Amino acid sequence: MVAHGFSTRLGGVSSGVFHANNMHDKKGDSKENVTENRQRFLTALDLDPEGLFIVEQVHGIDILDVDELVPGQTVELEYDGLVTTRPGFTVGVTTADCLPVLLAARNGRAVAALHAGWRGLAAGILTRGIEAVCSRASCxxxxxxxxxxxxxxxCCFEIGHEVVETFLANGFPEPFFHASTSGRPHGDLTGMAAWNLTRDGVVQVRQLGGCTFCESEKYYSFRRDGWPNGLLLSVIGIRGTRQESTR
Ligand SMILES: [Zn+2]
Known part of the structure; x- marks a missing residue:
């Protein structure tokens, strides 16, 4: 059975700029706090915190298959998506404004977590993620x-004209951009993600909505607060007991 979740700032033990549910220690929070926060979050989802995989994200489109890896708190590899078919494994991405997108095969055989900032989204990380899950789940x-x-x-994602041009050059429709009162373009990342998923044939697309920049009580935002700052964690996993790899 597949379980997934998106963390918020609420419910953790971190303090100061990391208040309170920070999910990564790379910006200065203590390992102990982050470990406790992750454990609470994963346990609430009935996912094993020891089976969590996270990678160093680099705004690319490469997807890591973690099936043959050993679970740990952090994998020191650079990817922007993770896919797994193994019970007891959970894949996650950390964000603070970028979009987290989670995919699951309805037959429960494969899941993926994708980090979609504007660069990755424009370059096709969602399409790569769909291919990764479908090939592994045979669906x-x-x-x-x-x-x-x-x-x-x-409302808050003000961007340069070159960002708009990059999206348009990659086939994203123009209505996802509008000009603010200052004349600078704003982009609708969530809308474009949903459009990309639908275009590629995904029918069941749920959007959480909200804005990490506007909702400071609930979310971390790099644009609003800069670094150091906390990170949100979005996870998806296949519940069950981990087995040794049989491949
Ligand atoms: Zn906003």
């Missing part, structure tokens, strides 16, 4: 569930 995109988590919304 079609129409047999997937997708959940688009909290990110910076179009």
């Amino acid at each position: 079609d995109p129409g047999d997937l569930w997708a959940a688009v988590g909290p990110g910076i919304a179009s």
Whole structure:
């Protein structure tokens, strides 16, 4: 059985700028606090905290298959998506404005967590993620569930014209951009993610909504607060007991 969740700032033990549910220690919070926060979050989802995989994200489109890896708190490899087919394994991405997107095959055989900042989204990380899950679960995109988590919304996502041009050059429709009163473009990352998923054949697309920048009580936002700052964690996993790899 597949379980997934998107963390918020609420319910953790971190203090100061990391208040209170920070999910990564790379910006200065203590390992102990982060470990406790992750344990509470994963346990609440009935997922084993010891089976969590996270990678160093680099705004690319490469996806790591973690099936042959040994679970640990952090994998020191650079990818922007993770996929697994193994019970007891949970894959996660950390964000603070970028979009987390979670995918699951309806047959429960494969899941993926994707980090979609504007660069990765424009370059096709969601399409790569869909291919990764479908190939492992032997299913079609129409047999997937997708959940688009909290990110910076179009109210606050002011961008340069070159960002708009990059999206348009990659086939994203123009209506996802509008000009603010200052004349600068704003982009709708969530809308584009949902559009990308639907275009690729995913039927079941849920959007959490909200805005990480606007909702300071609930979410961390790099644009609003800079670094150091906390990070949100979005996870998806296949419940069950981990077995030794049989491949
Ligand atoms: Zn906003």
